[in-house]
Amino acid sequence: MKDEMMTASPAARRDTPGRYEYPPVIWVLLAGNLLVRAAGFAYPFLAYHVAEPGHAPGTVGTILAVFGVGWVMGQLLCGWLIDRLGRRSTLAAMMLLAGLASALLAGAKTAGALVVGAALVGVVFDAPRPVLSAAINELIPDPRKRAKVDAWRLGWTTNAGAAISGGIGGLLADAIGVPALYWINAVAFALFAAIALSGMPPDVRRPPSITKTGYRRAFSDRRLMLLLVSSAATLTASIGFFAALPMLMSRHGLGAGAYGWTQLANASTVMALTPLLTPWLSRQVATLPRMDILAAAAAWTTGWLATAAVADSTLSFSLAVAACAPGEIAWFVVAAGVVHRIAPAEHRGRYHGVWGMALALAAIAAPLLVAYGLGHGGPPMVAVSILVVGFAGAALCVPLARVVAAGSDASARSRRRLAT
Template identity: 30%
Template structure:
């Protein structure tokens, strides 16, 4: 299989064909992936749910994504990558159509739980596929390229969501369902349908929960994922608290997407030949700096600076962390390892809204951003120990 040489950066023309197909499919899916942000509004405004009930339903969705990811890892190492991705996407499509057609809160709640159970099935398979088709030295840039492509699509998704939500909130879920089906069709039609299969009699079964290296990496990644989700949740509330107009958020989302693309194009060239743990330590320091700037920002220009700093760090950290997790796994258990590693996002999705809202309410925006900055510095300090544990 042809991959880029060490002197090249990973671009659309130089990545393996399978990765190009996956990026295309996931980008199309991401264009419609805006419905979850509006589920609370659908529950409260259209179905008459109270805020407490809506919060519980959203929490139930988040909890359901945890077994969803584990199931996705198990299926990906047995059914194959493309079949598992398609299965998860069809499940997402069906559950979102159910949400759109729900006549009551109870029906929407059941549909939201089913949506959560399907929501993460395709992630371990997607992430394992990137590792399958990339050389170890190319993986950080490959993961970053996939993330950056979906980030750019996310900006366009916001525009589509804004238009659709002004017509009917239920339309958002229908559009998202259509994008899921379109993504699944590309995956089934263009990606090879090969299963990795269970380990042979001579191979040791994959036991990610018994691998202390993975669990240590998972702990650090959970801190990072929580910081990331805090940024997503707290940024619009911080802009409002600082008296800035809502359109500033769109500018910052665009700046973040452009930063992701630019950083991805040069990531491999910058990191080639350098110690990856030292690079991650530096990225955490840059992330902390961006969070500190945000803590004291009072104008758009400062928020843009902070967004660029955080975006640069996130591209490096997302790619390298995923690459490290994939490198720990045996080939026949790669998706299972990545499924366990990906649980950091389920924990973060649950913790970040609770932590962020409490910090904003009781301490204000400044402390809300300084707390994750301290967390980022702690992750930077942990890199030497992480290196000793993993190598």
């Protein structure tokens, strides 16, 4: 898929004023992402929605894992659709389906209905992530500019949305019930579909030789596979952990309102630190992928979330997750930058779809990890499990740095041969 910026002649692109300014479609996607994140109650409140009819903790963990399986499949499906059909068609279709699936989940009470609803919502709800990632990769050629957009995307789209959904969602859950949150989420998905259709340029068909290719190239790229495994481990110990946080908090009599405050604390801290860290991070990744920062950020976040696992009050949970913020920002900017660097032009959607699986895999692993830890030693075992998994993700940055550097050297040699 191409748009006007990519189909213009090289000379026209060189002469275009504001060539490196952010294209309007980026702002449309950021605004739409903020909308669905702000009303994004489906994932963070799923544990409460399943537990409300009286289902056992084991059922809660299983349905969270089913949601994660749907999420994994959805990222692969979205990546393929982006490369085959285009960003606009993919986003509009997936958001319409997300609205329908969220409405179905709102009325689900039995275990079977909850499993089906969770799987369907899992497939479609996170379609904006690979769509926006592929758009940033294609439309913003400057790595420093891309890093700034990625940082603001995390700080002011994902986390501003999380702050709203966490704070307001907790209050609404207490006032009108958790199922009503899913109806609100359904409306937001439908609105984003309308925004995509009205605010994004029409898709341009790609050559058949490109659209018929599958995921073979992506899954055979050692750089992408190492990044996927490292990211999945890190995210299991960090962002995916938030899905399992209600299980820990409920042991201390803390409900959905208290959980909402922890979401608000983490998101607000990320939002506050993003403008402070973004200039430095964008300079660091302008020329090099900086795997050392990726490893340090993973270790920092892991350490603080291990502390959160043994917290016992709303305040202590909130302080621990807020302290993760610097690591979250740095990790996301560097990791996203690696995918931007290694993704071939004709496989941008698929590469970002594969990397998007990392968070989905974390959504499967984190609840199971926490449930196992609580059943075999309590919160201290949860803390140890988080440390082991998170530090494994940080350690994988060492071989990842080697293969990324080797790939960069090979690309440089190829360019020199072509130049001569």
